[in-house]
Amino acid sequence: MEKIDEHKSFGGWQQRHTHASKVCGCDMTFSLYLPPAAETAIVPVVYWLSGLTCTDENFPNKAGAQEIAADLGIAIVAPDTSPRGDDIADDAAYDLGQGAGFYVNATAAPWSRHYQMYDYVTHELPQVLAEGFADQLDLAREAIAGHSMGGHGALVIGLRNPDRFAAISAFSAICAPSAVSWGEKAFSTYLGDDKQAWLDYDATALMHAANNPKALPPIRLEQGLADGFLDEQLAPEQLEAAARQTGARLEVNRRKGYDHSYFFIASFIEDHLRFLARHLGA
Numbered sequence: 447m448e449k450i451d452e453h454k455s456f457g458g459w460q461q462r463h464t465h466a467s468k469v470c471g472c473d474m475t476f477s478l479y480l481p482p483a484a485e486t487a488i489v490p491v492v493y494w495l496s497g498l499t500c501t502d503e504n505f506p507n508k509a510g511a512q513e514i515a516a517d518l519g520i521a522i523v524a525p526d527t528s529p530r531g532d533d534i535a536d537d538a539a540y541d542l543g544q545g546a547g548f549y550v551n552a553t554a555a556p557w558s559r560h561y562q563m564y565d566y567v568t569h570e571l572p573q574v575l576a577e578g579f580a581d582q583l584d585l586a587r588e589a590i591a592g593h594s595m596g597g598h599g600a601l602v603i604g605l606r607n608p609d610r611f612a613a614i615s616a617f618s619a620i621c622a623p624s625a626v627s628w629g630e631k632a633f634s635t636y637l638g639d640d641k642q643a644w645l646d647y648d649a650t651a652l653m654h655a656a657n658n659p660k661a662l663p664p665i666r667l668e669q670g671l672a673d674g675f676l677d678e679q680l681a682p683e684q685l686e687a688a689a690r691q692t693g694a695r696l697e698v699n700r701r702k703g704y705d706h707s708y709f710f711i712a713s714f715i716e717d718h719l720r721f722l723a724r725h726l727g728a
C-alpha cells in the first residue's frame with residue numbers, strides 16, 4: 447500500500463492510499479479520514495460508498511464530514527466505485543463500467559474479470575485496512591453508508607452482513623434496483639438475465655428474505671423531494687413497504703426542496719454520522 451496524498455484536517459488526517467487489489471485485478475485507491483483520536487487509540491470505521499461517476503474523492507471533497515468525524519472519533523473510508531484502468535472493461539455511458547461498479551460481483555463476461563466490488567468492499571478492503579492501520583482502526587466496529595448507487599451498496603452490504611455492521615446510513619439510495627432502469631441495465635450486464643441472481647443485490651428483496659428482519663442493522667434513509675432521480679430510479683417506498691411488512695428498523699426522512707447532489711448530503715451528514723456513531727458506541 448502506498449500513501450499518495452495527505453492533508454491535516456480538524457486535527458486529524460485526510461489521506462489517499464493506493465494498493466494492488468487481488469480481487470479486482472488492478473490497483474485500487476481509497477480515501478481515509480483519521481480523526482485526532484486515532485493518534486492514541488483504535489477508532490470505529492464508517493465505510494462511505496459513492497454513486498455513479500464518483501471516485502474515492504467526491505465524498506471527502508464535498509460532504510464536509512471531517513469536522514464531525516473528528517468530534518465523534520470515527521474514521522471514514524471511501525473506496526473507489528469500480529475497478530479502473532485502460533485494460534479494464536468499460537462503457538461510454540455514465541451508468542455502466544468504470545465509475546459504475548454497483549457493488550456487485552460480476553458473473554458475466556467481460557465484466558467478471560475485474561468487477562468484483564462486493565468482495566472488494568466487504569472482504570479485501572477491510573483486510574488491507576486491518577493490516578495497514580492496526581494501531582488506528584478498530585475493524586470490530588464497522589458501519590456503512592452511501593449515496594445513490596452507493597446507498598444501494600451500503601444497504602446491500604449491511605443487510606447481507608447483519609452481524610457485522612452496526613448500522614446503515616443511506617442518502618438518495620437505489621432501494622429496489624431490480625425494478626428500476628439503472629439497476630436493470632447494470633444487473634443484466636454484470637450478472638446476466640437470470641433475475642433470481644439479481645435479488646442478492648436488491649435491498650428490498652433482501653429485507654423481505656431476511657430470516658430475522660428485526661435483527662437487521664437499523665437503517666436511516668435521507669431522501670430529497672426535489673431529487674430528479676426519485677420517481678424513476680430510487681423507489682424508497684418499496685423499501686419502506688418491506689420494512690413495514692417485516693418489522694425491520696428503517697427511518698426515512700423526506701426533505702422538501704433538496705435534490706440529488708452533495709449539497710443535500712452535506713446538509714444532513716452530521717445527523718447520519720451521529721446516528722452511526724451512536725450504534726457503534728463511539
Ligand SMILES: N[C@@H](CCC(=O)N[C@@H](CSC=O)C(=O)NCC(=O)O)C(=O)O
Nearest residue numbers: 497498499500504540593594595596708
Ligand atoms: N448524468 C449525471 C449523473 C451523475 C450523478 O448525478 N452522479 C451522482 C450519483 S448518481 C447515483 O449513483 C454523483 O454523486 N455525482 C458526483 C458528484 O460529485 O455530484 C452526470 O453524468 O453527471
